[in-house]
Amino acid sequence: MPRSSSTFTLVTDAAAARARFADLVAREPEALSVIASVTEGLVADPSRYAGPRWWAVTDASGEVVGAVMHTPPHPVHIALATVDEARDLAALLADQGVALPGVGGQRGPAEAFAAEWVARTGATSRVAMEVGRYDLPARPHVPFVVSGSFRLADGTDIELVDLWHQQFVDAIEGQGRVVPSLDRHVADGRVGLWEDAGRTVSMAYASPASGGVTRISGVWTPPELRGRGYASGVVAALSAARLDAGEACMLYTDLANPTSNAIYGAMGYRRVGDSISIAFGERA
Incomplete structure (x- = not known):
């Protein structure tokens, strides 16, 4: 049984993905930064990745509330999703027999996706990198002199x-x-x-x-x-x-x-x- 009431819509065209996520990017620009920039790059040059895919996560009202992207050979990128949505997407892709090299993005949802993937496929998993997201609330200042x-x-x-x-x-x-x-x-x-x-x-x-x-x-x-x-x-x-x-x-x-x-x-x-x-x- 699905653990969330959300649904996943597969998108395979970059321009369509850009349009689909436009409102979500406006609401959550930091979380969607990677998806937005990569999608924009693919609109300009579709040859950058072979077989890119996006999943729009929609709630019961049809509003797009989450975004996931896969640009092979990179891992699936979870930009925005709940833990339950991540588990459900992993289950969906595992049941479809999709091959994936890994998953990344938000820590909680990515870990939930990985746990579900391992449980359903028997694959192994390891943490490849942990990354911090930083914003800049004020004008930057270097606290020492840099030559040049x-x-x-x-x-x-x-x-x-x-x-x-x-x-x-x-x-x-x-x-x-x-x-x-x-x-x-x-x-x-x-x-x-x-x-x-x-x-x-x-x-x-x-x-x-x-x-x-x-x-x-x-x-x-x-x-x-x-x-x-x-x-x-x-x-x-x-x-x-x-x-x-x-x-x-x-x-x-x-x-x-x-x-x-x-x-x-x-x-x-x-x-x-x-x-x-x-x-x-x-x-x-």
Whole structure:
């Protein structure tokens, strides 16, 4: 028996998903940030992922109250759902024989989805990463001097920006996935660079705003240049630029990395929620 009164509507077209979740994004822009930006990217370039799928969670009145996305080869992403809704979706997909590499998103619902999936499929599960969600309630401030200065990337920087974006993703996910170019972000003034002594030393980018909220991501400093505060400088400056543009800022950070968590906290970001990524394995 289903444990919730909600229903799940499968959507396989990015433009249709964007329309379906528009009101929910407006109400819950931080929770829906990943789904909103990925969906927008797929509207612009449908080749980014093969076989993307979304599930709209609707209540008894037909209102969309939750959102789930799967962009293979990534885990299912639960942006917004109750624990019971997550369990019911896991049961539905397991009974359909769907293959999934894992689940991530809101901690409670993701853990409930994983427990149901393991119980029904006999798969194993392990926590791959725990992530904190941070917002920025006030103007950012770096509490120490960082040598150098900030600027927005332009067309001459795209090759470097794309190289560093690929290195950022490789460091998080492992090599194997070719990431799309950030050329549209550059053209829209959403990629920030830090320069020191005439050399570009760090970068970050801001997602297109959804519901008035942008997500700061892709923070990358080459390993040999770390420990000098460059990442703090570029994140603070880019965040300030987006605030000046009328957007609210948020970001995600690995809770296992105390350095980055301390840096963002000192800058003015505050932790407002947790997410988790759980990987599934073969039957034990």
